[in-house]
Amino acid sequence: MLVTSIGQGLLWAPLVIGVFLTFRILDIPDLTTEGSFPLGAAITISMMLNGQSAVVATLMGFIAGCLAGWVTGILDTKLKMPSLLAGILTMTGLYSINMHIMGKANLPLLDQRTLLGLLPAEWSLNLQTIIVGGVIVLVVVGGLIWLFRTRLGLSLMATGNNPAMSAANGIYTDRMVIIGYMLSNGLIALSGGLIAQSNGYADIGMGIGTIVIGLASVLVGEIFLHGRKMWIRLTGMVVGAIIYRYLLTLAMGLGFPVNDLKILSAVILVIVICLPLLQNKYRTKRQLKRYLKQIGVDENATNSHPERRTLTKGLFSRNQQRTPRLKGRELDD
Amino acid sequence: MTIEPGDFVSVIGNNGAGKSTLLNTIAGTLSVDAGEINLAEHRVTNKPVAYRSRWVSRVFQDPKMGTAGDLSVAQNLTLAEKHTGSLSLRRYRRKGQTERYLDLLSSLNMGLENRLNTQVKYLSGGQRQALSLLMATLSQPQLLLLDEHTAALDPQTSHEVMELTQQIVTEQHLTSLMITHKLSDALTYGNRLVMVQDGQIKLDVRGAEKQALHAEDLMGLFES
Numbered sequence: 001m002l003v004t005s006i007g008q009g010l011l012w013a014p015l016v017i018g019v020f021l022t023f024r025i026l027d028i029p030d031l032t033t034e035g036s037f038p039l040g041a042a043i044t045i046s047m048m049l050n051g052q053s054a055v056v057a058t059l060m061g062f063i064a065g066c067l068a069g070w071v072t073g074i075l076d077t078k079l080k081m082p083s084l085l086a087g088i089l090t091m092t093g094l095y096s097i098n099m100h101i102m103g104k105a106n107l108p109l110l111d112q113r114t115l116l117g118l119l120p121a122e123w124s125l126n127l128q129t130i131i132v133g134g135v136i137v138l139v140v141v142g143g144l145i146w147l148f149r150t151r152l153g154l155s156l157m158a159t160g161n162n163p164a165m166s167a168a169n170g171i172y173t174d175r176m177v178i179i180g181y182m183l184s185n186g187l188i189a190l191s192g193g194l195i196a197q198s199n200g201y202a203d204i205g206m207g208i209g210t211i212v213i214g215l216a217s218v219l220v221g222e223i224f225l226h227g228r229k230m231w232i233r234l235t236g237m238v239v240g241a242i243i244y245r246y247l248l249t250l251a252m253g254l255g256f257p258v259n260d261l262k263i264l265s266a267v268i269l270v271i272v273i274c275l276p277l278l279q280n281k282y283r284t285k286r287q288l289k290r291y292l293k294q295i296g297v298d299e300n301a302t303n304s305h306p307e308r309r310t311l312t313k314g315l316f317s318r319n320q321q322r323t324p325r326l327k328g329r330e331l332d333d
Numbered sequence: 334m335t336i337e338p339g340d341f342v343s344v345i346g347n348n349g350a351g352k353s354t355l356l357n358t359i360a361g362t363l364s365v366d367a368g369e370i371n372l373a374e375h376r377v378t379n380k381p382v383a384y385r386s387r388w389v390s391r392v393f394q395d396p397k398m399g400t401a402g403d404l405s406v407a408q409n410l411t412l413a414e415k416h417t418g419s420l421s422l423r424r425y426r427r428k429g430q431t432e433r434y435l436d437l438l439s440s441l442n443m444g445l446e447n448r449l450n451t452q453v454k455y456l457s458g459g460q461r462q463a464l465s466l467l468m469a470t471l472s473q474p475q476l477l478l479l480d481e482h483t484a485a486l487d488p489q490t491s492h493e494v495m496e497l498t499q500q501i502v503t504e505q506h507l508t509s510l511m512i513t514h515k516l517s518d519a520l521t522y523g524n525r526l527v528m529v530q531d532g533q534i535k536l537d538v539r540g541a542e543k544q545a546l547h548a549e550d551l552m553g554l555f556e557s
C-alpha cells in the first residue's frame with residue numbers, strides 16, 4: 001500500500017510544488033489550480049490520441065499550464081484584480097476550454113503508449129510509476145533548486161516577501177508574479193497530465209478539490225520537514241505529497257467510499273492547519289514555564305496567561321512553526 | 334523645486350502638508366496629476382518605481398518595509414547591489430561577496446557582521462533600519478530618499494541611525510531628501526531646509542541662512 005502511495009505521490013508532487021510556488025514563495029493563494037490540472041490532463045490525453053508521443057504530449061501539457069498561469073498573472077497584475085478572483089476567473093474559463101479540447105466529459109486512452117509504457121513491460125506497475133515519477137520529480141526539484149540560486153530566483157523570493165522593497169530595488173514585480181504563476185501552473189498541469197496517463201483517461205471533473213489537496217500536502221510536508229534551505233523545503237513538498245496519498249489510501253482501506261474522499265480531503269486540511277497551532281500553544285506554555293522557573297517566579301503566583309492567541313491566519317504566513325522555538329533560543333542567550 | 338547635486342535637503346511640515354506625497358511622487362509610488370519629474374536629466378514622470386530605482390534609493394519609515402524579512406542579510410544586500418537585471422539566470426552569489434559584505438556591515442557598528450545569514454525578520458528595528466540604509470546607499474544613487482526613517486526607533490537608536498546617515502551621506506557625497514518631524518534633526522543635518530504646508534513650499538532656505546534658523550522661528554511658521 002505504501003509503495004502505491006509513493007508512486008502516486010510522486011505523480012502528484014509537481015502539483016504540490018506548483019502550489020508551494022504561488023502559496024509560499026509568492027504568497028498568493030492561486031485557484032487556477034482547479035482549471036490548470038485538468039487542462040494538463042486534457043491536452044496530454046488528446047494529443048496522445050492524435051498520435052503524439054507521450055513525452056511530447058506531457059511537455060505540451062506543461063506549456064498549456066504555463067499559458068493558463070500567464071492569463072491569471074495578467075488578470076492579477078495588469079488588470080489589478082484580487083488574486084483570488086483572478087484565479088477563479090481563469091479556472092471557470094478553463095472549464096469550457098477543457099471541454100472543447102476533450103470534446104466530451106471523459107476521454108479515455110485507447111492503446112497509446114504512456115510514459116509508463118516506455119519502461120519494460122515486465123516491471124510491475126508500481127515500479128514503473130515510481131521510476132517515471134521519480135525522474136520527473138528529480139528534474140523539477142533540481143531545476144527549481146538551480147533557479148532559486150540565480151538572480152531571477154532571488155527576485156521571485158523577494159517579490160513574494162516584500163513587493164514594495166523589491167520594486168524600490170529595481171525588480172519589476174509584475175513580471176515576477178507572472179513568471180511565478182506560469183511556473184506554478186505549468187507544474188500543476190504537468191501533474192494533471194501524469195495522473196491522467198496513470199489513470200488511463202482525462203476527466204473534466206478531475207480538477208475539483210485539487211487546490212485543497214495541494215494546500216494540505218504543502219502543510220503536511222512542512223510539518224514533517226522544515227528548514228530554510230530551498231532543497232529541504234522542496235523535498236518536504238514531495239514528502240508531503242506522498243504522505244497525503246498514504247493518508248487517503250489508509251482512509252479508503254477503512255472503507256470510505258470514493259465519493260467521500262473530497263470531504264475527507266477538506267477535513268485533513270483542517271487538521272493539518274490546526275495541528276501546528278496546538279503545537280505552538282504547547283511549546284509556548286512549556287517555554288514560559290521554563291523561563292519563569294529560571295527567573296525564580298512562582299508560576300501560580302502570576303496571573304499572566306501562558307497561551308498566546310494564535311490565529312489561523314498566522315499559520316498561512318511562512319515559517320509559523322519555527323517562530324516560537326527561535327524566540328526560546330533568544331531567551332536562552 | 335530643483336535639488337542640486339550634493340544637496341542634503343530636510344523637509345518639514347504638518348501632518349497632511351504633503352511631505353510624503355512629495356517623496357512618493359519622486360519615488361514613483363504615487364503618480365502625479367500635473368507637473369513633471371526629472372531625475373538626473375531623465376524624464377521619469379510616468380515611469381514605474383522599478384525603472385526609477387536606477388537613480389533613486391529609498392529608506393522607508395517602517396523598518397519592515399525596506400528589507401525582505403524572510404531573506405537573509407546577505408540576500409538583501411545582494412538585491413540592493415547593482416546587477417545585470419532581475420531576469421538574469423546567473424548565480425546571485427559571487428566570489429568575494431561575503432568578505433565585502435562583512436566589511437560593509439562591520440562599518441555600521443550595529444553588530445550585523447555576525448548576522449550575515451540570519452533572516453532579517455529576527456533583527457532589531459535599529460539593525461533593520463541600518464541595513465536598509467546600507468542597502469539604499471550600496472549602489473550610490475543619484476538621489477537618496479529618507480522617509481522619516483528614524484521615526485519608529487527609540488531615541489538612542491534613532492540618534493545612532495541619524496549619525497550613520499550623516500556619515501554615509503558625507504562620505505559618498507550623496508544628494509539626499511529627508512522627511513522628518515524632528516525640528517532639531519532638520520536644523521542639525523543637511524544644508525537646505527524646505528517647509529511644506531498645504532501642498533505648497535512655504536520656506537526654502539540653504540547654507541548660512543539655514544544655519545541662522547532656530548527651532549522657535551520654525552515653530553512660529555508652523556502656527557501662522
